[in-house]
Amino acid sequence: xxxxxxxxxxxxxxxxxxxxxxxxxxxxxxxxxxxxxxxxxxxxxxxxxxxxxxxxxxxxxxxxxxxxxxxxxxxxxxxxxxxxxxxxxxxxxxxxxxxxxxxxxxxxxxxxxxxxxxxxxxxxxxxxxxxxxxxxxxxxxxxxxxxxxxxxxxxxxxxxxxxxxxxxxxxxxxxxxxxxxxxxxxxxxxxxxxxxxxxxxxxxxxxxxxxxxxxxxxxxxxxxxxxxxxxxxxxxxxxxxxxxxxxxxxxxxxxxxxxxxxxxxxxxxxxxxxxxxxxxxxxxxxx
Amino acid sequence: xxxxxxxxxxxxxxxxxxxxxxxxxxxxxxxxxxxxxxxxxxxxxxxxxxxxxxxxxxxxxxxxxxxxxxxxxxxxxxxxxxxxxxxxxxxxxxxxxxxxxxxxxxxxxxxxxxxxxxxxxxxxxxxxxxxxxxxxxxxxxxxxxxxxxxxxxxxxxxxxxxxxxxxxxx
Numbered sequence: 047x048x049x050x051x052x053x054x055x056x057x058x059x060x061x062x063x064x065x066x067x068x069x070x071x072x073x074x075x076x077x078x079x080x081x082x083x084x085x086x087x088x089x090x091x092x093x094x095x096x097x098x099x100x101x102x103x104x105x106x107x108x109x110x111x112x113x114x115x116x117x118x119x120x121x122x123x124x125x126x127x128x129x130x131x132x133x134x135x136x137x138x139x140x141x142x143x144x145x146x147x148x149x150x151x152x153x154x155x156x157x158x159x160x161x162x163x164x165x166x167x168x169x170x171x172x173x174x175x176x177x178x179x180x181x182x183x184x185x186x187x188x189x190x191x192x193x194x195x196x197x198x199x200x201x202x203x204x205x206x207x208x209x210x211x212x213x214x215x216x217x218x219x220x221x222x223x224x225x226x227x228x229x230x231x232x233x234x235x236x237x238x239x240x241x242x243x244x245x246x247x248x249x250x251x252x253x254x255x256x257x258x259x260x261x262x263x264x265x266x267x268x269x270x271x272x273x274x275x276x277x278x279x280x281x282x283x284x285x286x287x288x289x290x291x292x293x294x295x296x297x298x299x300x301x302x303x304x305x306x307x308x309x310x311x312x313x314x315x316x317x318x319x320x321x322x323x324x325x326x327x328x329x330x331x332x333x
Numbered sequence: 334x335x336x337x338x339x340x341x342x343x344x345x346x347x348x349x350x351x352x353x354x355x356x357x358x359x360x361x362x363x364x365x366x367x368x369x370x371x372x373x374x375x376x377x378x379x380x381x382x383x384x385x386x387x388x389x390x391x392x393x394x395x396x397x398x399x400x401x402x403x404x405x406x407x408x409x410x411x412x413x414x415x416x417x418x419x420x421x422x423x424x425x426x427x428x429x430x431x432x433x434x435x436x437x438x439x440x441x442x443x444x445x446x447x448x449x450x451x452x453x454x455x456x457x458x459x460x461x462x463x464x465x466x467x468x469x470x471x472x473x474x475x476x477x478x479x480x481x482x483x484x485x486x487x488x489x490x491x492x493x494x495x496x497x498x499x500x501x502x503x
Contacts, residue, residue, distance in 0.1 A: 059387060059417055063410060066391075070406035074456040087399045094351045095400070102356040 145310070151199045152311050161276060162317025163197075164188050166214070168310050178246075179207070180216040182312060190214045193274050195315045200304035201280035202226065202268055203312050214314070218306055219281060220249055227271040228281050233259045236269055239281050239300055247306065249282060251298040252290075260287050260298050276315060342377070345487075346389070349373055350396045365469050368442060368477045370397055372484045374412050375441040378420035379434060386416030404458050411448040415441035431482050438481045442474030 080088070111118060152165065166188075170181030184190050186209055196203040196216045204218035217224050222241040228251070229236055235258035242250040253260060264284040270277025282302035290297045349369035370393035378386025394412035398405045419441045426433070450466060453459045459466065 055383060059413075062387075062391065062413065066406040066410040066413070070404055070410070070452060070456055073405040074458050084399055084405070087396070091347070091351060091396075091400050094347070095354060098348075098351050098356060105356075 148311055152313065154199070161315040163313040164190060164316050166190070166196075166312050166314055168312060169213070178218050178221045178241075178306065180204070180218060180306075180309065180312075182214050182216055182314070183212065184314060185210045185212040185214050187211050188314075189316045190314050191316075195268075195275045195279070196312050197279055197315060198304055198309065198312050201282065201302060202275060203304055203306075203309065205274050206314065216312070218304075219302060220247055220306055226275055226281055227269040228266045229269040230258070230260055230284075231265040231267050233264075235259060236271070237266065239266060242299065245299065247301070248285070249300040249302065251284065251300045253295060253297075256295040258296070260284055260296060262287055262298075264298075266300050342373075342389070343392075346370065346373060346393050346396065350393065350400050353397065354401050365472045365476070367480055368445075368473055369484070370394065370408075371412060371415065371442055371445055372438055372477055372481050374416040375419045375438045375481070376434060376485055378416045378441075379423050379437065381420070382424065383417050383420030386418075386420035387413050388416075390414070390416030404456065407449055407452050407458070408445075410452065411445035412441075414448055415445040418444055431485070434481045434485050435478045439474055439478040442470070442477055446470040446474060 164184050166182035166184035168180050169183045171179070180203075182190075182196075190206060190209050192206055192209055194206045196205060202219055204216045204221070204224060206214045207217040208215040218241070219226055219239065220241050222243040224241045226239045227236070228239045236254045237258065237260075238252045238254065239249045240252065242248050244250075251260070251266060262284050266281045266284065268275040268277060268279040268281055280303055282300040284298045285301045286299040287296055288298070289295075353366060353369050370390075374386060374390040374393055377389040381389075390412035391409050394408035394410070395405070397408045397412075419437050422437065422440065423433075446467075450463065450470075453466075454463070
């Protein structure tokens with residue numbers, strides 16, 4: 047026994063064991079925090095652990111992918127299909143949202159408008175580019191008749207040129223066959239607004255008097271003369287003023303506020319005006 | 334041992350601890366692991382005898398405890414004892430065979446496991462039931478023993494000298 051205990055190595059081992067046991071006792075209790083040495087060692091190992099853990103994680107993912115390749119392939123097909131379906135749904139929802147926005151604006155305009163109107167949806171356009179007529183889904187059954195004015199929240203769209211029981215064809219103001227009696231809001235000069243073939247999407251403004259005062263930016267409203275279009279509907283804004291034929295008088299180009307290429311819903315005016323003034327209409331129509 | 338060799342083994346030990354605490358959770362079920370520190374301790378004990386085994390076991394175990402956030406000293410004591418005993422055993426049973434390290438890792442792992450179980454039970458730090466711990470330890474020790482030849486072939490472990498060489502030196 048004495049010989050055993052006199053072995054320095056064994057004594058050293060026993061001493062080390064006792065020291066470690068005391069450390070275990072201390073560290074197994076609830077402590078306020080780690081010691082500085084513990085923190086130092088753990089912090090110094092952190093970068094290495096982080097790197098190895100990243101590599102391990104990557105390898106693990108790759109290994110998992112390799113062993114589950116069949117399942118992943120099936121899932122991929124299913125998810126791709128799902129993504130496509132969701133994209134389609136998303137597009138549909140966006141479509142509904144845009145439609146909702148437009149209809150809300152139209153409804154607001156309709157409620158503010160002093161006319162009896164019928165809301166219609168644009169269901170067709172002339173694809174030949176020969177004319178810019180629009181086909182709407184309301185016709186005689188809905189009270190739509192020839193030569194009724196068609197408007198939207200942006201202003202005047204055009205007039206009905208033909209009608210069936212459930213559809214109607216609208217001739218927009220930008221069509222060269224169209225002519226609308228107008229008035230310059232600022233100066234009260236009477237003008238004629240015609241569709242202009244030379245620049246699709248714009249109208250040609252011709253003043254009825256040679257000394258009419260027209261400048262770019264002027265608002266053009268319908269004059270109500272002629273009996274087709276009610277008075278005070280916004281037709282567009284003057285974008286360019288030039289000299290007339292043979293340098294006599296002046297003509298101007300008018301850009302309608304209505305975007306005809308994106309027009310989807312319109313209102314057909316089926317009843318008479320409540321007698322609003324041009325200025326009040328212009329303020330309302332002005333975006 | 335010369336300083337470069339010492340540093341190299343220290344680096345290997347650090348990497349082993351890092352691998353154990355970062356990769357093993359991905360590769361094995363909870364509690365099961367290849368105990369790289371134990372393998373290194375046993376191989377060092379085979380190469381250097383009791384002092385080397387005890388010191389490397391203590392150092393590796395302590396590092397393991399500190400890095401993994403266990404109660405400090407449990408692995409240190411278990412591995413130090415395992416290294417010390419393997420160092421003592423190799424002076425008696427060493428044979429120039431690849432199976433010897435395998436058997437000694439199994440032996441060292443068992444010693445380490447029993448000490449860990451005893452300490453954990455005594456200090457009330459068992460994270461699982463004893464049966465679950467023992468099952469996981471048996472699997473871990475078996476895995477470690479199986480993989481020992483791979484680590485043993487590593488150049489940092491020159492083949493341990495035979496008993497005769499040790500005796501000659503003694």
